[in-house]
Each structure stands twice: as structure tokens, then as C-alpha cells.
Amino acid sequence: MKFTDNRPIYKQIIDHFCDQIINGKWSEEERIPSVRDIAVKMEVNPNTAIRAFHELQENGILYNQRGVGYFVAENALDKVLELKRKEFIDQELPCFFRTMKQLGFTCSELEELYKKQHE
Amino acid sequence: MKFTDNRPIYKQIIDHFCDQIINGKWSEEERIPSVRDIAVKMEVNPNTAIRAFHELQENGILYNQRGVGYFVAENALDKVLELKRKEFIDQELPCFFRTMKQLGFTCSELEELYKKQHE
Amino acid sequence: MKFTDNRPIYKQIIDHFCDQIINGKWSEEERIPSVRDIAVKMEVNPNTAIRAFHELQENGILYNQRGVGYFVAENALDKVLELKRKEFIDQELPCFFRTMKQLGFTCSELEELYKKQHE
Amino acid sequence: MKFTDNRPIYKQIIDHFCDQIINGKWSEEERIPSVRDIAVKMEVNPNTAIRAFHELQENGILYNQRGVGYFVAENALDKVLELKRKEFIDQELPCFFRTMKQLGFTCSELEELYKKQHE
DNA sequence: GTGGTCTAGACCACC
DNA sequence: GTGGTCTAGACCACA
Numbered sequence: 156m157k158f159t160d161n162r163p164i165y166k167q168i169i170d171h172f173c174d175q176i177i178n179g180k181w182s183e184e185e186r187i188p189s190v191r192d193i194a195v196k197m198e199v200n201p202n203t204a205i206r207a208f209h210e211l212q213e214n215g216i217l218y219n220q221r222g223v224g225y226f227v228a229e230n231a232l233d234k235v236l237e238l239k240r241k242e243f244i245d246q247e248l249p250c251f252f253r254t255m256k257q258l259g260f261t262c263s264e265l266e267e268l269y270k271k272q273h274e
Numbered sequence: 275m276k277f278t279d280n281r282p283i284y285k286q287i288i289d290h291f292c293d294q295i296i297n298g299k300w301s302e303e304e305r306i307p308s309v310r311d312i313a314v315k316m317e318v319n320p321n322t323a324i325r326a327f328h329e330l331q332e333n334g335i336l337y338n339q340r341g342v343g344y345f346v347a348e349n350a351l352d353k354v355l356e357l358k359r360k361e362f363i364d365q366e367l368p369c370f371f372r373t374m375k376q377l378g379f380t381c382s383e384l385e386e387l388y389k390k391q392h393e
Numbered sequence: 394m395k396f397t398d399n400r401p402i403y404k405q406i407i408d409h410f411c412d413q414i415i416n417g418k419w420s421e422e423e424r425i426p427s428v429r430d431i432a433v434k435m436e437v438n439p440n441t442a443i444r445a446f447h448e449l450q451e452n453g454i455l456y457n458q459r460g461v462g463y464f465v466a467e468n469a470l471d472k473v474l475e476l477k478r479k480e481f482i483d484q485e486l487p488c489f490f491r492t493m494k495q496l497g498f499t500c501s502e503l504e505e506l507y508k509k510q511h512e
Numbered sequence: 513m514k515f516t517d518n519r520p521i522y523k524q525i526i527d528h529f530c531d532q533i534i535n536g537k538w539s540e541e542e543r544i545p546s547v548r549d550i551a552v553k554m555e556v557n558p559n560t561a562i563r564a565f566h567e568l569q570e571n572g573i574l575y576n577q578r579g580v581g582y583f584v585a586e587n588a589l590d591k592v593l594e595l596k597r598k599e600f601i602d603q604e605l606p607c608f609f610r611t612m613k614q615l616g617f618t619c620s621e622l623e624e625l626y627k628k629q630h631e
Numbered sequence: 632g633t634g635g636t637c638t639a640g641a642c643c644a645c646c
Numbered sequence: 647g648t649g650g651t652c653t654a655g656a657c658c659a660c661a
Contacts, residue, residue, distance in 0.1 A: 163660065164459065177376060200661045236377065243373050244387070251370055252388050254362050257296060258355065262388065266381045268363070269371050282636060309649065319638045324649075340521065341646035341648045401651060415614060428634065438653045443634075460633045460661035474615065481611050482625070489608055490626050492600050495534060496593065500623045506601070507609050507619065520645065557646045 164199060168207035173235045176216070181227045187217070189224055214238055275316045283318060287326035292354045295335070300346045306336070308343055333357055394435045402437060406445035411473045414454070419465045425455070427462055452476055513554045521556060525564035530592045533573070538584045544574070546581055571595055 158164045175181060187193075190208060194201040208225055211217040215234050217225045228234065255265065275290075277283045294300060306312075309327065313320040327344055330336040335353045336344045347353065374384065394409075396402045413419060425431075428446065432439040446463055449455040454472045455463045466472065493503065513528075515521045532538060544550075547565065551558040565582055568574040573591050574582045585591065612622065 165660080174376075203661055206660090239373065240377055243377060243379075247370060247373065248384070248387060249391065251366060252391060254358070254366065257293075258359055258362060260362075262381065262385045265367070268367060269381065272368065272371060284636080308647080310647095320649095321639090321651095322637060325636090327649090338649070339646090341644080343648060403651080412614075427632080429632095439634095440636095440654090441652060444651090446634090457634075458661090460659080462633060477611070478615055481615060481617075485608060485611065486622070486625060487629065489604060490629060492596065492604065495531070496597055496600060498600075500619065500626065503605070504619045506605060510606065510609060522645080560646055563645090 158199075165203050165206040165210070168197065168199070168204060169210055172207070172211060173216070173239065176227065176231055176235050181231070183227055183229050183231055185227050186224050187227065275318075277318075284322050284325040284329070287316065287318070287323060288329055291326070291330060292335070292358065295346065295350050295354050300350070302346055302348050302350060304346050305343050306346065394437075396437075403441050403444040403448070406435065406437070406442060407448055410445070410449060411454070411477065414465065414469050414473050419469070421465055421467050421469060423465050424462050425465065513556075515556075522560050522563040522567070525554065525556070525561060526567055529564070529568060530573070530596065533584065533588050533592050538588070540584055540586050540588055542584050543581050544584065 158167050160167070172187075181187060188196070190201055190204045193199075194204040197204065208217060208219075212219055212225070215228055216231050216238070218228050219225050277286050279286070291306075300306060307315070309320050309323050312318075313323045316323065327336060327338075331338060331344075333353060334347055335350045335357075337347045338344050396405050398405070410425075419425060426434070428439050428442050431437075432442045435442065446455060446457075450457055450463075452472060453466055454469045454476075456466045457463050515524050517524070529544075538544060545553070547558055547561045550556075551561040554561065565574060565576075569576055569582075571591060572585055573588050573595070575585050576582050
């Protein structure tokens, strides 16, 4: 796995797991691989993986059983969507609209671009 | 001037000047205040201000005259808009659309939100 | 390491690394010593070293991995040569030929001098 | 007159006068325009013009008559050529050959480029 | 440990 | 006066 963008790697790992949960890769209560395995697989420092898991745990998306491993929480999918919606509406949207307005883009122009990018 | 967000101050200074150029505060070929004056006014170290100016110079938005000061370049406005458009389309848009799709928002829903926020 | 000439130290550091790359001291993807180590070794402030590295990074000669260090980029050698060739042809050559012509030197005279200096 | 390159303006003024002397624009013992006039004509700070004249005076190319003005010295042309030759051979040549060697250019290749640039 | 940013204050060349 | 460079030392986020 390559971490090419400038955001902190642990944030990218978080997103990666959220995406997988949204896409149904993990069931509720399912055990996910050990920090060590994930760190190896992702070619990442174990501390970095741990940091990501901690944050997922704080948001109620994972839970931890000492000596056993991390598990996908009940309602993890809802929690993920809720978290992302909150971030999106509170942080991305205002900034996005501000820039959009400043650069003179209209909603319909962006819709055009959207369609182009998703063809 | 307060720098509340987490981004580097010099980046915020860059944006500040870009915004001023967009809003027509500076004319082409106009001399902007000296590094020292701006540093004092913004309550920032001169080095931090210089760093911002260097980056604006590299992007062709300012130019420098030895021993005299910094000036707004010809076509500074175009350069600024071009730069911002590029950033917006390359970095914000894809990320935005991706999240939007993932969370199941439609363009029209967002347009609603946009209008609400701008009432 | 001594920095005797009048050019900025950070520029001299840049040239120093370019020279080392040309001379094959660093392989592609190899990690170079940390900013702090280099600063100590060159008897220079870390900020000065960082400045040089930033410029090398902008030219695609180094790249950076968060929290890990600086690495020699793929094709760093090509990038260095390209950069230097560009500088040489755009800046040194025209000035050189102009003076040469003005002083009435011919290419072959200079070739003589060249050979003398390299005996 | 535009000073576009990065060298100090006063150095560029010096070169400008040397060029004019080489090209025969000034005769020996001829009075050149006043510092003030030259500063106005070149759109330059008078101090900058004075600095150039001082350096030309130190090299025996101009001489000054208090309250009258600056004059072209006897043998100014020889002095100019001597000065330029010295600079060229001592400073430009070694640096030029070093870069040339490093970038793998040969004398004949450069001769080609020379001819192209002077067509 | 790594690099990134910032401050304070110095000195320089240049206009 | 202007900007440019450099140092010393601090604090931060990240791995």
C-alpha cells in the first residue's frame, strides 16, 4: 500500500478502514488482523497502525479485547457514516463553498465536472 | 491578525494576499508594504513573512526589486485565480466528489445546503 | 566543510549534493543522512540544510517520507544533469560567448587554455 | 533601461559603460553626462550610479574633476580590455571548464552552440 | 528518532 | 531604507 498524499499516514489508514467497512468487507463483531500483521502488510510502522486503531476505537467503530485483538463494533457502519457525514458537513462543505464562490464556479459547472470525472 | 487554524502561518499569509488581490485591494505594479512593516502589522516574525513572499514570487504573483521592495506582478490576478483553480480542481474536487458519493449525497441536496448556508 | 565563496551556503549545499549524485555517491532510493546529522557534519544550522533539501525536493532530486527522512529520487541523476545543463546553457553560455567575442578570443584559443589548465 | 538579471545594478551599469567604451561611443578625455542625468536616464538611484562610477574610477577607466564631472581616462579602452580579460581568464574560464567537463560537453559541441546562437 | 515551522536577533549587500 | 541569509534554540506532528 502506497501513501502518496500529504495527509498523515494514520489518517489515511483510518479512511482505508472506513472505506472497507462501508464497502462491507468487515462484518460486525468480526476480528480484524493484528496490528502487527496490518503494519507489515501496509509497510507501516506498528505505532502508526496503533494510532489509527485508537482513533477508530474512540469513535466507537472498533473495540479492543485485551490480549485478543481489535473487533468491528456493533453498528460500526452507522458510526462510520455518521462520523463522515459530520466531518463532511462541518468541515469540507463550508470551505468548499467558499472557494467555489471565490473562483466563480457554479453548482452546475461542478456537476458537469463531476460527471466527467465519473465516466 | 490572528492565525487560528492549524496550517502554517506562512501559508495563511499567502492566502491572505491572494484574497486581497482577488478582492482588488492591490493594483498591478503597486508596491506592497515592506517585509518588516507587514511582519509588525501581522504580529509575525519577518522571516515568516519573507517565506510567504518568496512563494508568491515563485508563482509569479509578486516580483522583487533589489533594495526597493515587493511589487504586485502584471497579471497577478490571473495568476492567483489560475493557481487557486488548479488547487481546487486537482485537490479539493476529487476528494469532495468521492466523499459525496460515498455518503450518498446528491448535487441537488448539496445545492440546498449551499443556499441555506448563504442566506 | 568550508563555505568560502560568496554564494549563499544553502546554494553551495545544493551544489555539493548534486555533485555527489553526479559522482555516484548516492544510489536511487537511498536514504541520505538526517538533516541534523548533515547540519552537524557541515557545521551549519539545521535550517540552512533544510532549505537546501527543500529546493532539491522541488526539483525532484530528493523526496521526503514523513518522519523518516530524505531519499534520493528515482532518476535523480537525470534530473540533476538536466537542471545543470539548463542552467549552463541558459545562463553561463550566452554570457560566456558574449565576453569571448567582445575580448576577441576564439574557440581554439580557449581550447588551448583549457588544455593548459588541465595538464 | 531595464535591469532584469539578478546581478547588482551598479555592476550592470559598469558593464554598460565598458561596453560603450569598447564600442567606441566615448573618446578619451571626453566628459560623460552627470551622475544626476545618468541616474534619471537609467531610472536608477543616484547613489547606485555613483557607486558604479567609483568603481570605474578605481580601475582607472574614468577620472573625476571636482565640480566638473567624470571624464574618460587616457587609455580607457586598454584598461577596460585588460580588466575584462583578467576577470574572464581568472574567474569565468575555470568555472566554465569545470562545469563543461562535469556535464560532458566538448569544446566542439560548444562551438556548434556558439555558431547557432550567433546566426 | 524524523522533518516542519516559528521566533529572535544578527549581519550582509544593495538602493 | 530595502530584502536575503544565517544562527540558535524552541515547539510541533509524525513514525
